[in-house]
Amino acid sequence: MEPFGYHNRTSLDDESILSGQFWGELRVFLAVAKAKSFNRAAEILNTSQPTVSRQVKRLQDQMGSQLFVSTKHGVKLTVKGQALAQALSRLDHSLYALTTDLKAETKDAEGIVRISITDGLNTFFVAPAIPSFSVDHPKIQLHLKSPMNVVNLRENQTDMMIGFSPVDATDVSVRQLGYLHFIPIVAKSYIHQFGIPTGSNLSKHTFLQSELYSNKARLWEAWNHVVSQGRVVHACDNSMAYGMLVKAGLGIGLLGSYVVLEPNAVPLSLDVKIDIPLYALALTERLDSRPVKIVFDWLCEIFSETNPWFSSDFRLRHPANQFDDGIKKLFNI
Incomplete structure (x- = not known):
């Protein structure tokens, strides 16, 4: 017969620690999984590469499963390794939140x-x-x-x-x-060199594209239609670097409307405004x-x-023709 109160027992009433024999190895494994490199993991953990390799091998031996495979770019998780890494990552997140x-x-x-x-x-x-x-x-x-x-x-x-x-x-x-509003932006230096881009002269202008925008989703149709009328000179998928390419005057880019806070940025009236x-x-x-x-x-x-x-009804504070006239006066063109 089961003792009184047996069904009220919790996991803390069990004296055994189920994963205790390889807690340290699990931490090392997670570091390698995140860094995708034994050497980099050793640096993060402030230990040696042989120590990291030894502990990962011990963990694999204990679990009876291969967790990593070597590639020319470092190490790659196996299917079982990926499952273990995701579980440990969630645990790491929970422990961090609890201790904080x-x-x-x-x-x-x-x-x-x-x-x-x-x-x-x-x-x-x-x-x-x-x-x-x-x-x-x-x-x-x-x-x-x-x-x-x-x-x-x-x-x-x-x-x-x-x-x-x-x-x-x-x-x-x-x-x-x-809502985040995306609009075409160009640098003042670009206008100095190539003039003001308008809907009627896009064939003479260059564009900066991103994989995000060119993925054919309907959301970006208006932008891709405009781009198709000119020439793409560079592409960039890092948002900050993309903005810097626009700032450098290399072409017309699609950026958040707030970028006009940057003194060098000029918004363009090309009938493109994408709200997300x-x-x-x-x-x-x-x-x-x-x-x-x-x-x-x-x-x-x-x-x-x-x-x-x-705001959902965000609009630039100037009609297109007034804006273009103002730019022309600013640059004496």
Whole structure:
């Protein structure tokens, strides 16, 4: 007969530690999986490459499965290795969140909140707002990260993300914000050299393209129609580098409307304005942490429709003809 209270037992009532014999090896394996290199993992863990190799081999022997295969570019996870790495990554995220919250409960500790956000939105809106935020919340430390995947919160391993699509998951909280408006932008130096691009002279102008825009999705049709009338000189898939190519005067690019805050940037009237809704996403359980909830609400305020840059009815403040006349006077052309 089972003892009284047996069914009320929890895993903590079991004295055995099921994975205890290779906890250290699991941590080393996760480092290699993330770094995709034994040498790089050794640097991250502040140990030697032979030690890393030895511990991974021990883990593979204990599990009876090969977790990595060698390639000319480093190491690649096997199917079983990928499954283990994803499980460990989720565990690593949970442990990090738990220890951060425990530290935040002490009187003098700082709460660390990790945010995935594109470089452009970070540069123009979040970074400039941090000084005033820090005055109100001096014990909250922000960790700003460029997203590895702009639609996958878990892959970025952060507490929250400003993204471009909602997520239908029970453990993710989603709040729709304002809209990010993409418009054609060119540098003043380009206009000095090649004149003002208009709808009637695009065949004489050059464009900067991105794989994101050229993937034939209907969303980017207006832009791709304009590009097809000119000549693509360069392509770039890194958003910050793409903006720098435009700034260097190498061609016409499609950028967020907020880029006109940059003195060298000139918006063009080419009948192209692409509106993409913004979303704030956070792991629901993390919102129980007060520092995380404070940062989440702060970001939602920054990128809400009450911010003119993200309102649904955003328009440049000048008619096309007046703008073109103003540019001509500015450059004496």
